[in-house]
Amino acid sequence: MKCTVCRGPAIIDLRRHNANFCGDHFLKFCRDQVAKAISQHDMIAPGQRVLVAVSGGKDSLALWDLLVELGYDVEGMTIGLGIGDYSDASTAASVAFAESRGLPLRRIDLRGDYGYDIPTAAAVTRRVPCSSCGTSKRHLIDSAALDGGFDVVATGHNLDDEAAVLLGNVLHWHTAYLGRQAPVLPGRDGFPRKVKPLVRLSERETAAYCVVRGIDYIVDECPMAEGNRHLRYKEALNSIEAASPGTKHAFYFEFLDKAADRFRPEAAEAQEGLRPCATCGSPTTADVCAFCRLVDRVSDADPVPVELLRAGRGRGGNASNRNKNRTKVNR
Amino acid sequence: MRVLLRNPRRELDLAGPVTVTGLLNQLELNRESVLVVRDDTLVPGDALLNDDDVVEIRPVISGGVA
Numbered sequence: 001m002k003c004t005v006c007r008g009p010a011i012i013d014l015r016r017h018n019a020n021f022c023g024d025h026f027l028k029f030c031r032d033q034v035a036k037a038i039s040q041h042d043m044i045a046p047g048q049r050v051l052v053a054v055s056g057g058k059d060s061l062a063l064w065d066l067l068v069e070l071g072y073d074v075e076g077m078t079i080g081l082g083i084g085d086y087s088d089a090s091t092a093a094s095v096a097f098a099e100s101r102g103l104p105l106r107r108i109d110l111r112g113d114y115g116y117d118i119p120t121a122a123a124v125t126r127r128v129p130c131s132s133c134g135t136s137k138r139h140l141i142d143s144a145a146l147d148g149g150f151d152v153v154a155t156g157h158n159l160d161d162e163a164a165v166l167l168g169n170v171l172h173w174h175t176a177y178l179g180r181q182a183p184v185l186p187g188r189d190g191f192p193r194k195v196k197p198l199v200r201l202s203e204r205e206t207a208a209y210c211v212v213r214g215i216d217y218i219v220d221e222c223p224m225a226e227g228n229r230h231l232r233y234k235e236a237l238n239s240i241e242a243a244s245p246g247t248k249h250a251f252y253f254e255f256l257d258k259a260a261d262r263f264r265p266e267a268a269e270a271q272e273g274l275r276p277c278a279t280c281g282s283p284t285t286a287d288v289c290a291f292c293r294l295v296d297r298v299s300d301a302d303p304v305p306v307e308l309l310r311a312g313r314g315r316g317g318n319a320s321n322r323n324k325n326r327t328k329v330n331r
Numbered sequence: 332m333r334v335l336l337r338n339p340r341r342e343l344d345l346a347g348p349v350t351v352t353g354l355l356n357q358l359e360l361n362r363e364s365v366l367v368v369r370d371d372t373l374v375p376g377d378a379l380l381n382d383d384d385v386v387e388i389r390p391v392i393s394g395g396v397a
Contacts, residue, residue: 001375001376001377001378013377020375023373057393058391059393203364203392203393204363204364204365208366211366211371211372211389212373219337219389220337220338221338221394228394230394231392231394234364234392234394235361238363238364241363242363
């Protein structure tokens with residue numbers, strides 16, 4: 001297999017682009033795709049300060065690396081979620097990457113700074129851990145961006161992520177969510193501008209970018225996310241993609257082009273009545289925002305180690321329900 | 332040929348020679364959801380894997396464990 005560009009030995013085949021690449025031209029391909037996404041969707045203007053949300057995983061580290069390569073003014077931020085060894089290793093990967101590149105990295109630790117962690121929150125709230133995890137990360141990154149005077153927040157969402165979220169929203173016809181799904185969320189009162197520069201790259205491509213660039217990232221998955229619905233949507237889409245390369249790209253980008261506008265009215269309606277949180281000032285439809293309510297409820301609760309919470313527990317369900325509802329996965 | 336798999340970590344001993352695509356088909360793995368790495372380098376679908384090779388089949392899908 002030869003590189004489409006230089007005819008040297010190829011190390012990766014991208015059927016959806018009908019192209020194969022050697023290492024150097026694959027890296028260039030990735031940079032070009034990110035530059036195209038930033039340009040096409042007006043994500044970042046020259047001279048703007050970018051805060052990139054970093055987890056230690058392949059997407060956020062690839063994103064940070066790519067934004068630096070493309071010449072943007074970027075600072076990283078990582079949050080210690082307290083999910084046992086997984087969080088320790090994730091933070092270590094983020095710190096190691098930042099130090100090896102001489103890049104500034106802000107750090108927050110949920111346990112140290114707010115008196116709770118995600119396993120404890122899951123146990124106390126009796127909701128899926130992804131709920132308190134998402135609430136915490138979004139609030140803390142948005143606040144850091146606004147307090148730190150950043151112009152834009154960049155997250156590592158890739159094509160597979162966006163296509164899977166879109167599939168879930170379509171399957172359930174969550175029309176308000178459909179109206180808000182976009183590569184760019186404009187800044188408004190209390191919300192920073194948020195962009196997803198990796199949307200043109202698939203997960204296989206962001207992983208390959210890290211391997212080719214020699215970026216050490218956390219390969220193991222979050223132990224609390226086992227068997228979740230989002231993953232099943234990704235597998236379903238990849239089954240289709242394997243038979244029809246290019247499907248994920250068409251699904252997401254044609255949605256943006258041809259259908260997204262139709263759902264804007266529902267999305268706008270769902271966001272009416274936002275006002276500042278009585279505790280922290282962040283936008284909320286309630287008196288106190290979800291993050292402050294969460295902290296109030298779980299901080300200083302007795303810590304629950306993640307090892308005690310297997311998938312299914314802390315979800316408001318029980319073990320027998322968990323096994324019944326799991327779809328058989330083709331390994 | 333040693334084949335290292337992740338999530339959960341396990342090792343298989345399989346006979347070469349086989350192409351990367353052939354190996355993925357044999358293990359019923361979707362080529363869209365993995366990378367194949369040999370000696371810290373990516374190997375494409377038509378690369379030939381031999382008896383003495385050690386390869387890692389790395390899952391690339393984030394968001395949980397299958």
